[in-house]
Amino acid sequence: MNNIFNNEEFVFTGKLDKMERKKAWQLVVDNGGLISNAVSKKTSYLVLGNLDYSSQIKNGKSNKLKKAEHLILQGYDLKIISENVFYDMIDYVYE
Secondary structure, X not given: OOOOOOOOEEXXXXXXXXXXXXXXXXXXXXXXXXXXXXXXXXXOEEEEOEOOOOOOOEOOEOHHHXXXXXXXXXXXXXXXXXXXXXXXXXXXXXX
């Protein structure tokens, strides 16, 4: 099995359209990845769900997204991916 999740830290922001966040977290953990609630220098992937649901979103960006963009500009190897790209990664693991 190709394990691209191994020791990679995932953070989710926004509402996932296809599954509950707890199930997505479990998929990450089951495949050797790590979960965090906050974006940090250790974060490997920020998964973007639907941000339209929250009144706390300003200018279309969550605080997690703003922090991730800031860390990327500082040179950290953090990837911002869509919910669909996350599902593609899951499919790749199970090929």
